[in-house]
Amino acid sequence: xxxxxxxxxxxxxxxxxxxxxxxxxxxxxxxxxxxxxxxxxxxxxxxxxxxxxxxxxxxxxxxxxxxxxxxxxxxxxxxxxxxxxxxxxxxxxxxxxxxxxxxxxxxxxxxxxxxxxxxxxxxxxxxxxxxxxxxxxxxxxxxxxxxxxxxxxxxxxxxxxxxxxxxxxxxxxxxxxxxxxxxxxxxxxx
Amino acid sequence: xxxxxxxxxxxxxxxxxxxxxxxxxxxxxxxxxxxxxxxxxxxxxxxxxxxxxxxxxxxxxxxxxxxxxxxxxxxxxxxxxxxxxxxxxxxxxxxxxxxxxxxxxxxxxxxxxxxxxxxxxxxxxxxxxxxxxxxxxxxxxxxxxxxxxxxxxxxxxxxxxxxxxxxxxxxxxxxxxxxxxxxxxxxxxxxxx
Numbered sequence: 001x002x003x004x005x006x007x008x009x010x011x012x013x014x015x016x017x018x019x020x021x022x023x024x025x026x027x028x029x030x031x032x033x034x035x036x037x038x039x040x041x042x043x044x045x046x047x048x049x050x051x052x053x054x055x056x057x058x059x060x061x062x063x064x065x066x067x068x069x070x071x072x073x074x075x076x077x078x079x080x081x082x083x084x085x086x087x088x089x090x091x092x093x094x095x096x097x098x099x100x101x102x103x104x105x106x107x108x109x110x111x112x113x114x115x116x117x118x119x120x121x122x123x124x125x126x127x128x129x130x131x132x133x134x135x136x137x138x139x140x141x142x143x144x145x146x147x148x149x150x151x152x153x154x155x156x157x158x159x160x161x162x163x164x165x166x167x168x169x170x171x172x173x174x175x176x177x178x179x180x181x182x183x184x185x186x187x188x189x190x
Numbered sequence: 191x192x193x194x195x196x197x198x199x200x201x202x203x204x205x206x207x208x209x210x211x212x213x214x215x216x217x218x219x220x221x222x223x224x225x226x227x228x229x230x231x232x233x234x235x236x237x238x239x240x241x242x243x244x245x246x247x248x249x250x251x252x253x254x255x256x257x258x259x260x261x262x263x264x265x266x267x268x269x270x271x272x273x274x275x276x277x278x279x280x281x282x283x284x285x286x287x288x289x290x291x292x293x294x295x296x297x298x299x300x301x302x303x304x305x306x307x308x309x310x311x312x313x314x315x316x317x318x319x320x321x322x323x324x325x326x327x328x329x330x331x332x333x334x335x336x337x338x339x340x341x342x343x344x345x346x347x348x349x350x351x352x353x354x355x356x357x358x359x360x361x362x363x364x365x366x367x368x369x370x371x372x373x374x375x376x377x378x379x380x381x382x383x
Contacts, residue, residue: 074266
């Protein structure tokens with residue numbers, strides 16, 4: 001039951017992009033086409049889950065026992081940066097097809113604030129390791145859903161006659177706002 | 191390029207939020223009121239100036255291959271300083287900004303300026319660039335915060351000038367996207383003219 005609440009709230013009620021405003025850069029950057037947004041969502045899910053597991057272990061077995069919580073930010077970002085590099089190298093050797101699919105999105109993960117944001121949120125909410133993993137996966141699904149919906153909308157926007165000043169980014173933001181408005185309808189679920 | 195242009199480019203011509211589209215997460219996340227936007231902007235400005243300063247001073251010692259991780263460590267140290275100082279002296283603002291303070295680390299604006307400007311230019315230009323870009327970011331966040339506060343709660347910097355409620359949607363998440371979309375459109379118009 002606990003897990004179901006975490007999942008529903010992370011995907012719909014507190015959607016990571018549309019309600020928490022994390023990961024806006026990739027949300028705008030790769031949402032031009034549906035195919036790239038699927039690749040990006042896959043990469044985010046992969047890295048976010050691993051990053052949450054590793055940062056959870058570091059937080060609870062190194063930082064808290066030695067009262068070093070104030071080093072959280074600096075430790076987490078270093079861990080995530082090296083993790084991304086490691087995943088990239090390992091993926092290249094172990095599973096070339098997966099590397100082909102996710103490869104170009106991996107370097108972008110370090111500066112994706114959704115990854116660090118979910119790691120910090122997991123610690124703030126005092127989740128257990130299992131809850132943290134579920135939380136990370138659910139957030140990645142939420143990111144994927146938002147990205148997929150938004151990229152489908154943007155593909156349609158390209159074909160429409162938009163007033164000159166609003167073309168490109170401005171109309172995309174207004175569309176994202178309306179999408180966020182739709183997601184607010186889920187607020188009663190939690 | 192003279193230093194004055196270097197300083198002012200961050201406000202309109204190369205505004206980080208409206209034109210370069212960098213640092214959008216905090217720009218949308220914390221701007222429920224003008225004062226929050228300003229606090230976030232000034233915190234980012236501090237990190238930006240300090241990281242630009244350090245990066246430009248030690249750029250010749252950093253091997254090119256590990257420059258990005260080194261920049262991240264430098265930035266993360268200053269973010270930790272901001273975090274601790276704000277927690278100690280401005281607990282109310284710290285509470286409001288919450289998650290977005292540690293997330294200054296992954297603000298693409300800070301890393302972007304370190305990589306694109308400070309690692310290639312001299313000390314004075316880098317400091318001025320950091321200050322200009324940071325204040326441009328502060329300007330954008332304050333403006334967005336003010337627009338959302340005026341429309342959403344009929345107030346500005348906490349001063350109520352309209353009785354009753356505003357359009358609540360502008361304080362909530364969707365309003366952030368819509369307000370920023372229109373502000374970018376207006377800025378585009380300005381920059382073309």
